Amino acid sequence: MNILYLHGLMGSLNPEKRQIVEKYGKAYAPSIPYQTNKECISWLYHNYKDKNIEVVIGSSLGGFSGYYLSRLLQVPALLFNPALANRSVTQNIPEITNIHREPMHIILGAKDDVVNPKSTLQFIAEHFPSTQNYQIQTLPELAHRIPLQTFKTSVDQFFTTLLTNNIPKKHLFLDDIRSADMVYEPIFSNSFDVVRSYEEFVKYITTFGLPDFISFDNDLGLDTNGEVALDGYAATKWLIYESGLDLSNLQFAVHSANPVAAEQIKGLLNNYIKFLNKK
Template sequence: MNILYIHGLNGSLSDDKRVILETYGTVYSPSIDYEADSNSIEHLKEEFQYKDINVVMGSSMGGFVGYHLSIAFQRPALLFNPALVTRSVFQNIPVYNNLHRSFKKIVLGAQDDVVYPKNTLIFIADRINDNTDYQITLRQDLAHRIPLQIFKEEVAAFFNDYTI
C-alpha cells in the first residue's frame, strides 16, 4: 500500500504520525512550499503519477491539495480540516474529472477557527452529485491541529471503513 500524505501550510508530517501511517504501508510525504509554488497540485500529480498511490491523505492546505489529487489519481482520501473554501495562499486548481465513484473521509474539528467546518460542509453540499461517497466526521473535541491520538483513531477508522 502506498500512502501519499500532504502536509499543511508551512508544515510537515511529524515522525510520530509517520510511524502510525507506516503500519499501513509505504508513506510518501513531499515537502511543499505553497507560497513559492502556486501549481503544487499539478506538480504533485506529475511527481507521483507513476508511484501507484493507493490512498491520499492531508491536513488543512494539504487536505485541499489531497482532495484534488484524490480525484486526479482516482483514489480514496482521508482529509483533516481541508482548506477547501478559502486559503491564505493562492493555488491554481486544475480541473480533474471524477470518472469512477470515489470515497473521501473528511474529519472536521468543531472548534477549528482556521478552517471553518460550516464552510466545508457547504462546499461538500454543493458537490453532492460529484460521484463521491463522503463520510464526514465532525469532532467536538478537535480544533485545527490534529493531536496524535485523534490522528491515530481517525486513520484506523478510515482503514476499517474503506477496503482498498
Template sequence: MNILYLHGLESKLSDEKRVILEKYGNVIAPELDYKSNPDAIQNLYDKFKNQNINAIIGSSMGGFAAYHLANSLGIYALLYNPALPYRNSVVQNIPSDLPKKRSPLMRIVLGGQDDVIKAKDNLVFLSQNFSELKECTIQIINELAHQIPVAIFEKQTEDFFEELCY
C-alpha cells in the first residue's frame, strides 16, 4: 500500500509518526511550502495522479489539501484537524478542473480543544459540502487540541486502516 502524507503549515512528518504509518505501507511525505505555493493542490494532483496512491493522510493545511486530492483521485483519506473552512492567511487555490471521483471513505478527526481550527467550523463546512462525500466518519476528541499527540495519531491511524480492511 502506498500512503501519501501531507503535513501541516510549517510542519513535517515526525519520525515517530512515520514509523506508525510504515506499519501499513510505503510512506510518501513530500515537503510542502504552502505559503509560497498557492497551487500546491494542483501540483500534488499532477505529481500523484498517475501513481498508485492507496490512501492519503493530512493534518491541518495538509488535511485541506488531502480533502481535495482524495475527492479528485478517488482514494481513501484520513484528515486530522483539516483547515477546510480557513484559507484567509494562506492562499491555496482549489483547481476548478479537478476530476470529481470522491473519496470512497474519509475519516476526519477533530479536536474539541483546537483553537487554531475549531471543530464546529469544520462541521459547518462539512455540512455545507456533504454531497462531496460518499462515506465519512467524523471523530471528535474533546481533549484534543491542534497538535496530534503520537498516541492519538497511532490509535486513529489504526482505526482508519481497520476500516479499510472491512
C-alpha cells in the first residue's frame, strides 16, 4: 500500500511516526513549500497522481491539504487537526467536481489553540457534501501537536477499520457507465465490485488478486485528456501478458454491446485458458 503523509506548516514526518505508518505500506512524505507556493494541493496532486497512492494522512495544514487531495485522488484519509476553516498562509483550492465516498477519519484536539476545533466542526457541517463518508473523533486532552502514542493509536485504529471494511468481493464488473444490476439479476449483481476504467481494473487486481469471476465491457469511454480510453480488450491483454496471475480457473463473461469486441475478448481468454489447462 502506498501512503502519502502531509506535514503541517513547519513540520515533517519524524522517524518514529514514519515507522508507525510504514507498518501498513510505503510512506511518501514530501517537504511541502506552503509559504512559497500557493498551489501546494495542485502541486502535490500532479506529483503523486501516478504513484498509486491509496491513503492520505495529514496534520494541521497537511490535514487541510489532505482533505482536498484525498478527494482528487479518490482515496481514504486520516486527518489530524485539519486547518479547514482558517490558515496562516494562503493556499488555493483547486476545483473538485467528483463525488468522494472513501472513508475520512478526522481527529480533533479539544485543547488545540492553533486550529480551533469548533471552527473545524462548523466548516464540516456547512461544507462537507452529504455523500462524504466521514467520522470525527474529538480527544478531550489533545492539543495541536500529536503525541507519538496518540498518533500510533489513531493510525492503527484507522487501518484496522479500513482493511476490515475493504475485504474484496469475489466478482468484478468492468464497465464505465452501467451498474451490475443493469446486466445481471439482483441476486447475482450484489456480489460485484465495480471498476470504471482500465487503470482501476489493474489497481484492483494488483491490490486484491484475481476474483472468481470477471464481467468485461469493452468500450470504456474517454480518458481525462478526451482521448479514447484503454478498453476491456486492453484489460484482458494486461491480465494475460502482464499480471503474472494463474488464470487457469478464471470464470468470466463479456457483456459488451459490441459483438466484434466481445468475441475478441472471449477468444483471447478462452484460448489462453485452454492453453494453460493443456500443460
